[in-house]
Structures are given as structure tokens and as C-alpha cells.
Amino acid sequence: VPAPAQAVPLPQTGAGTRAQILLGLVLLLGGLLTLRRVRSVRCAA
Structure with missing residues (x-):
């Protein structure tokens, strides 16, 4: 379970x-x- 959880935020942080x-x-x-x-x-004023 922790493997995909760590892989998910990578593209989100890149974007x-x-x-x-x-x-x-x-x-x-x-x-x-x-x-x-x-x-x-x-300058004009």
C-alpha cells in the first residue's frame, strides 16, 4: 500500500x-x- 501512495504525489508536485x-x-x-x-x-504628473 505505501508504495503507490508515495508514487502518487510525484506527478502532482511536478505539475x-x-x-x-x-x-x-x-x-x-x-x-x-x-x-x-x-x-x-x-513623470507625466
Whole structure:
């Protein structure tokens, strides 16, 4: 019984890490875009 239980979480963790990496990249890109917008607004103001 313990053998399959250990084998199950491996693919789940792999997919989780990929999703976390993708989310991190999206958040970083969004943060950079927001920073650029804020800077442009401050410069314009």
C-alpha cells in the first residue's frame, strides 16, 4: 500500500511546481508593467 501512495504525489508536485513557476513569471511581468505605468504617470504628473 505505501508504495503507490508515495508514487502518487510525484506527478502532482511536478505539475504544482510548473504552475507555481508560471504564476511567478506572470506576477513578475505584471509587476514590471505596473511599475512602468506608475513611473510614467509620476513623470507625466
